[in-house]
Amino acid sequence: MLHLTSSSFSTPLTLLALVAVFFALRVRARKAWNLKSQHNAPCTSLTYPILGTLQYFSGHWDFLRRATAEGTVSFHLASQQCIAVPVDKRHEFFSDSRSSFALAYAVMLGATPSMNKDFLRSMGFDITLGGRAVKFLATLLLNERINSNRFLLYQYAGECISSLDTVTNPFSEIYRVVFRLTVNKIAASSISASPGVCDALVEVFHELDQSGRRAATTKIRCNISSTKDCLHWRLRRAHRESFTLRGIRLVHTRRLILRTANTDVVAAYFLCDLATHPAYLTLIRAELRAFVSQFNPDETLPLSTRLQSITMEDWLRHDALPLTNRCLKETLRLRIATPFHRLNDSGKDVEIAGTVVPHGTILTFHSSFMHHSEDFYVEPLVWDPERFSAERAEDKGRPMAFAGWGLGKHQCLGQRLGKFEIFLITALMVSSYDMQTVHEDGMPMIEIPPVQLNDEVVSPPKQPVHLELSVRC
Numbered sequence: 001m002l003h004l005t006s007s008s009f010s011t012p013l014t015l016l017a018l019v020a021v022f023f024a025l026r027v028r029a030r031k032a033w034n035l036k037s038q039h040n041a042p043c044t045s046l047t048y049p050i051l052g053t054l055q056y057f058s059g060h061w062d063f064l065r066r067a068t069a070e071g072t073v074s075f076h077l078a079s080q081q082c083i084a085v086p087v088d089k090r091h092e093f094f095s096d097s098r099s100s101f102a103l104a105y106a107v108m109l110g111a112t113p114s115m116n117k118d119f120l121r122s123m124g125f126d127i128t129l130g131g132r133a134v135k136f137l138a139t140l141l142l143n144e145r146i147n148s149n150r151f152l153l154y155q156y157a158g159e160c161i162s163s164l165d166t167v168t169n170p171f172s173e174i175y176r177v178v179f180r181l182t183v184n185k186i187a188a189s190s191i192s193a194s195p196g197v198c199d200a201l202v203e204v205f206h207e208l209d210q211s212g213r214r215a216a217t218t219k220i221r222c223n224i225s226s227t228k229d230c231l232h233w234r235l236r237r238a239h240r241e242s243f244t245l246r247g248i249r250l251v252h253t254r255r256l257i258l259r260t261a262n263t264d265v266v267a268a269y270f271l272c273d274l275a276t277h278p279a280y281l282t283l284i285r286a287e288l289r290a291f292v293s294q295f296n297p298d299e300t301l302p303l304s305t306r307l308q309s310i311t312m313e314d315w316l317r318h319d320a321l322p323l324t325n326r327c328l329k330e331t332l333r334l335r336i337a338t339p340f341h342r343l344n345d346s347g348k349d350v351e352i353a354g355t356v357v358p359h360g361t362i363l364t365f366h367s368s369f370m371h372h373s374e375d376f377y378v379e380p381l382v383w384d385p386e387r388f389s390a391e392r393a394e395d396k397g398r399p400m401a402f403a404g405w406g407l408g409k410h411q412c413l414g415q416r417l418g419k420f421e422i423f424l425i426t427a428l429m430v431s432s433y434d435m436q437t438v439h440e441d442g443m444p445m446i447e448i449p450p451v452q453l454n455d456e457v458v459s460p461p462k463q464p465v466h467l468e469l470s471v472r473c
């Protein structure tokens with residue numbers, strides 16, 4: 001770390017370095033300013049000279065809400081030009097097919113300022129999931145592929161869930177279950193066959209995600225973080241720690257998939273929401289029990305055996321699990337508060353929602369514009385699945401009110417797999433255990449902490465939440 005004291009300033013070298021840094025920042029700010037002048041969105045006043053809107057990092061929801069109160073606004077994060085899109089322009093934001101989804105997230109979440117096609121070529125594989133990778137993923141997620149070895153998924157999920165501790169942190173333990181199931185479907189079945197390797201990879205990925213997040217927030221201040229170096233260094237280290245580099249790469253090429261896959265956090269929140277609403281827990285248990293009995297009524301068999309004949313389509317049939325679907329939708333609405341991003345990488349200026357968006361500009365929007373707004377939902381901070389009942393249908397009151405799985409051009413490709421995994425985990429959990437939420441010290445927790453609207457991505461609650469599990473007879 002660099003420590004500046006009054007004597008440090010006196011050395012000519014330090015002075016020279018400071019002058020160089022100042023000019024470098026000015027050049028970047030000029031670049032941003034030049035871009036700024038090419039669009040017609042007013043600039044926000046919530047900004048610092050040269051560095052730009054640091055408020056975006058410390059509280060993006062507070063910033064986006066205030067900044068867009070009057071309509072579309074522009075801001076910059078050092079040299080990165082951004083445009084914040086207000087709620088009434090959501091249709092244009094979600095429906096525009098010219099802007100890039102993957103590159104936008106790579107820049108905003110991964111701290112990869114120089115992310116472009118050359119950079120990707122230099123990496124040797126497409127870590128952004130762009131182009132062919134999306135088609136590849138769609139192939140991996142075909143029903144037949146998932147159904148053909150669903151027995152293994154049932155077995156793995158059953159093994160993981162039956163070995164949970166009495167007091168368990170669902171935000172780390174359910175991640176392990178989801179990771180193993182998802183790796184089996186979109187990475188390598190040989191890796192998912194080994195719980196030890198899966199657990200070790202979970203740690204590597206956790207470290208990578210943390211570094212991505214840290215880098216994203218420090219990007220403005222130092223702009224020295226290179227995802228490429230960071231990844232290679234960590235992959236090399238993981239390699240030394242006994243995995244084959246090929247195996248790691250195989251999984252790593254799909255890392256973004258696993259990262260966009262929020263299934264683990266959603267599944268954990270879902271279980272916590274059920275545990276804090278015992279009446280719903282009982283109803284969901286009954287609904288899942290009746291569902292499984294349609295396929296195999298023999299209750300003397302272990303559940304993972306009774307599940308064998310149930311295909312993914314069965315779980316996802318629109319009328320199969322109405323209450324479970326409603327409750328999951330409510331958990332998604334309430335618990336997931338996340339900014340959405342798009343990048344104009346078209347090489348030219350485009351007009352979106354009446355605003356000229358210069359090439360290289362990021363568009364940003366927030367799920368809470370709808371999900372946590374009283375204009376869309378009654379008492380939006382309360383977990384109330386009945387808001388999605390046929391009678392109330394609060395999500396139908398205004399168009400594009402629910403973005404839990406995305407809207408328009410970039411709807412979630414993994415929705416079916418995600419829902420299938422969550423339903424499977426929930427069925428195993430509620431049939432195996434009675435559960436209640438507790439604090440770290442084991443004291444009962446009546447309500448789970450309120451959603452943090454300013455959190456960077458879909459993330460577990462800051463205050464740890466545990467589940468106390470008692471095996472059901």
Ligand code: HEM
Nearest residue numbers: 101261262263266340341404405406410411412413414418
């Ligand atoms: C509960 C779990 C999940 C949730 C809540 C979720 C949510 C979302 C949302 C909201 C979007 C749209 C983001 C935007 O418009 O900027 C999205 C897109 C996407 N999701 Fe998911 N997702 C989940 C699971 C998964 C899984 C399991 C996969 C893959 C295995 C996946 C792959 C993708 C991909 C590839 C896209 C981008 C699609 C495109 O570029 O058109 N997601 N997801």
